[in-house]
Amino acid sequence: MEALFFWIFAIGMVGSALAVIFNRNPVACALCLVGTFVFLAALFITLEAFFLAAVQIIVYAGAVMVLFLFIIMLLDIKAEKKKPIPYGKIGLVIILSLIFGFFFNIVLNGLPNGQSILHWGTASTQDAKEIGMILFSKYILPFVVTGVLLLVATLGVVLLSKREV
Amino acid sequence: MNWLTEITLNHYLALSGILFMIGMAGVMIRRSILVIYMCLELMLNAANLALVAFNRFSPAARDYDGQIMVFFIITVAAAEVAVGLALIVSLYRLRQTTNVNDLNSLKF
Numbered sequence: 001m002e003a004l005f006f007w008i009f010a011i012g013m014v015g016s017a018l019a020v021i022f023n024r025n026p027v028a029c030a031l032c033l034v035g036t037f038v039f040l041a042a043l044f045i046t047l048e049a050f051f052l053a054a055v056q057i058i059v060y061a062g063a064v065m066v067l068f069l070f071i072i073m074l075l076d077i078k079a080e081k082k083k084p085i086p087y088g089k090i091g092l093v094i095i096l097s098l099i100f101g102f103f104f105n106i107v108l109n110g111l112p113n114g115q116s117i118l119h120w121g122t123a124s125t126q127d128a129k130e131i132g133m134i135l136f137s138k139y140i141l142p143f144v145v146t147g148v149l150l151l152v153a154t155l156g157v158v159l160l161s162k163r164e165v
Numbered sequence: 166m167n168w169l170t171e172i173t174l175n176h177y178l179a180l181s182g183i184l185f186m187i188g189m190a191g192v193m194i195r196r197s198i199l200v201i202y203m204c205l206e207l208m209l210n211a212a213n214l215a216l217v218a219f220n221r222f223s224p225a226a227r228d229y230d231g232q233i234m235v236f237f238i239i240t241v242a243a244a245e246v247a248v249g250l251a252l253i254v255s256l257y258r259l260r261q262t263t264n265v266n267d268l269n270s271l272k273f
Contacts (some may be wrong), residue, residue: 003170008178017184017207021191026199033203036184040210047177047221053238056213059239064206064246071250072199080197080264093190100213104182131229131236135262139233146240153244160251163258 005046013039024079037061070122098128177218185211198263200254202246209242 016035023029037060046051135143168176184207190214191204213235220231 003172006172006176007169009177013180014183014187016186020200020203020207021187021195026197028261029200029203033206036207037210040214043177043214044217046172047217049221049235052213052217052232052235055239056237058192059243060206060210067246067250068199068203071254075199075263076255077199077263080195086194089193093193096189097186100182100186103180126233127229130214131232134229134233135236142237143241146237149241150244153248157247157251160248160255 004048006043008043009039009046024082026072026077026079029067030065030072032063032067033068037065049127051131103131174218174222177222178215181211181218184208196264196266198256198265198268201265202249202253205263206242206246209238213238262269 013036016032017041019032020029020036023032037056041053041061043055044050044056180213181214188204188211191207192201195204210256216231216235218234220229223231252265256268260268262268
């Protein structure tokens with residue numbers, strides 16, 4: 001059953017990711033990206049990372065994509081015009097994919113196959129509590145530094161958005 | 166058809182690699198800077214998927230280190246999106262374009 005869910009979500013995610021890069025209209029791209037994030041959150045649930053699935057939906061599909069759509073509307077971006085196909089770039093993509101596939105093959109062959117079968121329902125369902133406990137004890141310093149990063153990012157955005165400094 | 170019904174770590178890693186390559190191809194073939202930015206988000210999420218999968222399939226099933234790393238990546242990505250979009254807006258004010266082919270004054 002979990003295999004069926006995995007394949008549904010995987011195919012949906014790859015399909016909407018392909019739609020992101022093949023749509024010419026930026027608004028359609030953004031909506032397909034929302035679909036990709038939702039499918040990715042579903043895959044997180046198949047990996048029993050329930051808290052991260054919720055965070056993925058709230059932060060990415062909620063906040064980040066609204067920001068993207070807001071900027072698209074603000075800048076009034078038109079759909080890209082058709083241009084001659086960039087064969088050089090497509091060749092570069094194919095070559096990089098082959099290199100990537102080569103390394104990927106090495107990684108996959110190095111893994112012990114068959115030992116890593118997913119057993120559904122063995123993880124804790126209280127992962128938000130567990131993550132909170134670890135986040136505020138073992139990872140307290142990175143947590144605080146992330147807070148500083150968010151402050152700096154906020155100040156940077158305000159500074160960049162001012163018309164005259 | 167064992168690979169079809171038994172989902173292993175390799176399935177998730179392959180999916181993560183496919184998503185990363187789609188994002189990378191998008192960065193290379195698209196010309197609108199906003200869509201390039203969306204493809205960067207795709208690549209970040211591919212890394213997140215790999216980390217969550219490694220965390221789930223690790224022998225020490227009860228540690229959440231991988232998920233916490235993903236948590237931090239999501240936070241940093243949100244900050245990055247905010248700053249990057251502010252940069253794109255100020256670029257648009259300066260040049261009235263978001264097409265990367267028109268932004269070539271630093272090109273060698």
